Amino acid sequence: MSSDDYSSQDDLRKMLAEIYERGQARKKLRDVGAPQIGIFWVVDGKPLVFGDPLVEAEPWGEFKNYKEDHIHLWKFLQRNRIVPRDTEYEDYPRGRVVYNTKTDTFMFFADRCILKDKPMVEHLLAELHLPSTTTTESDPHYKCKNCGARAER
Template identity: 30%
Template sequence: MQGGEDGGPASLDRTEVIEPSVGIFWGVPDGGRTVLVTDHTPLTEAEVYGDCLTHPRGHHEVWEAWRKLGATALRRCGLPPAIVSHEYEAFPRGRVVYMREPALFTLYADRRLQRPETIADILQLFGLNGQTHTVRSDAHYRTLS
């Protein structure tokens, strides 16, 4: 599941091949399981931020746009309705950036999202299978609850 590149929600067919992307993500409960929701930008359209290429939108901005849609519209778009009743910091989250030197994708993620199967899903969703990457923790993406 993902948000569209225009900031609005959209569904992602997991068999769809996407080009390498940067962006933000959350692990959100839905029907007794945790699903990944994302908002991403193709690397070819990413913003320059120092030595990195990054996604132009932040967690708060995207989350609030999704919340305004309401539960019914979110579900129609393939996004969990739990988004409506929680703040963006309530669920584990992270960000994918591209370091131009040394040509490396970095996944900053809450430790709860650093399980091998979850990292594999993030790599798939961001088109990073086969790309050089690393996974790191960052206090900014730590969920307190």
Template identity: 30%
Template sequence: MTVSRVGIFWRIGATGAAPELLVDCVPVAHAESYGDFLTHGGHYEFWCALSRLSASELRQRNVPDVVLWSEYEEWPRGRVVFHVPSDRFIIYADRKLQGSATIDRIVQRFRLTRDRVDILGDPHYISLR
């Protein structure tokens, strides 16, 4: 059985590299309650924690070194939450991420079932790049 996850994500990539997803997620059973939602993580806190690592530590974790030379709000980002009353997942994402290929990658990484997902924009998730 696949266990769905909630958390935060970015689409990042060094110059000339293919964009990839940077994700911090947990299984729904380990999520934090936030009103009617289950959620996980904060973009700023996670980025700061990564930026304190060395380039070699980032490579060991398969994290691109963009966290060392850029800010978290520069990259298109979003969040996956679970809405308890509707029994559905919501992907809040920068509009730059709302194309079907990127949404499919997010659905796969968070182990979601596509027919239980709603995609919404949010003014918090507008990147500078």
């Protein structure tokens, strides 16, 4: 083996150690109930929630946002047979939580089908450890096929 191989292996070990440490830090924040930004669906009445602590959020204008989008995450979930393979990401009620850096407020945007189900909203807010000051709003971007069908009638 050349010294370059050792250097590359050392770099790889360092990188893997850093990834592991970041993962452990993220887990600790979740475990202590740190508020999270994220995305979610309600699939057949069951919440499917993906979030990260605010410190992991990506800047997006005046907001802090979750790193994944619904489209790509849904494809991953389909490949891993977590959701039905013959459905689209927008077939089910969904939403997103962002953090507004100007107002220091978490914002919970969701499909109207979710917002009218108060116990589900409370569950999602609790799962993401969101404070009572979180605003909840509908957003025309988050409209499942059931909401779309009602709107067309």
